[in-house]
Amino acid sequence: MSLSSQLRSESLAKTLELGSALGILLQPSDVVLLSGDLGAGKTHFTKGIVKGMGIKNEVTSPTFNILVQYEDSEGTLALNHFDLYRLEAEEELDDIDYFGHLEEDAVQVVEWGDKFAGALPEDYLNIDFVVIDEQERILRIDAHGPRSSVLLKEWLGETTR
Numbered sequence: 001m002s003l004s005s006q007l008r009s010e011s012l013a014k015t016l017e018l019g020s021a022l023g024i025l026l027q028p029s030d031v032v033l034l035s036g037d038l039g040a041g042k043t044h045f046t047k048g049i050v051k052g053m054g055i056k057n058e059v060t061s062p063t064f065n066i067l068v069q070y071e072d073s074e075g076t077l078a079l080n081h082f083d084l085y086r087l088e089a090e091e092e093l094d095d096i097d098y099f100g101h102l103e104e105d106a107v108q109v110v111e112w113g114d115k116f117a118g119a120l121p122e123d124y125l126n127i128d129f130v131v132i133d134e135q136e137r138i139l140r141i142d143a144h145g146p147r148s149s150v151l152l153k154e155w156l157g158e159t160t161r
């Protein structure tokens, strides 16, 4: 089962808004993979997700950390934010216990999450960011699996109203 759609962002503010609208809908164990060009807006979109989830922590780019974890106000793990950009081989995923973390009861957001074909999760929303010009981005969205298809329909319902 695979469902596709496309959204347009004409500004950074719009990207934050789209992320926030998705963040409101996300439940623990949902997986969102973010792919596309360098500097396309994946980290800022994640910042929107964090806002939508009601987490107060600041997002810093996890490029040098690979994984940044966010807790909710009760101190419970709420979001794992990965950035696989700096990993060179699929085996390195084991060094960071990628699959162990994916099983944690938290929302999972993975920048460059489509990098290793053998490491794709079972059910995930993939958002491919395409840079059109300085301000404009196209988000190409594919839902892989039943849960992410429901999520995509809900998200589109929120954003196209």
Ligand SMILES: Nc1ncnc2c1ncn2[C@@H]1O[C@H](COP(=O)(O)OP(=O)(O)OP(=O)(O)O)[C@@H](O)[C@H]1O
Pocket (backbone or CB within 6 Å): 009, 010, 011, 012, 013, 014, 015, 037, 038, 039, 040, 041, 042, 043, 044, 045, 061, 063, 111, 129, 134, 135, 136, 137
């Ligand atoms: N419509 C837009 N949506 C998102 N970012 C935009 C938009 N227009 C301009 N920008 C700018 O593009 C940059 C996006 O940076 P960001 O770190 O979010 O990209 P990224 O995809 O995470 O990059 P990387 O692959 O290096 O992690 C920011 O400087 C932001 O201000």
Ligand SMILES: [Mg+2]
Pocket (backbone or CB within 6 Å): 042, 043, 044, 061, 083, 111
């Ligand atoms: Mg980034």
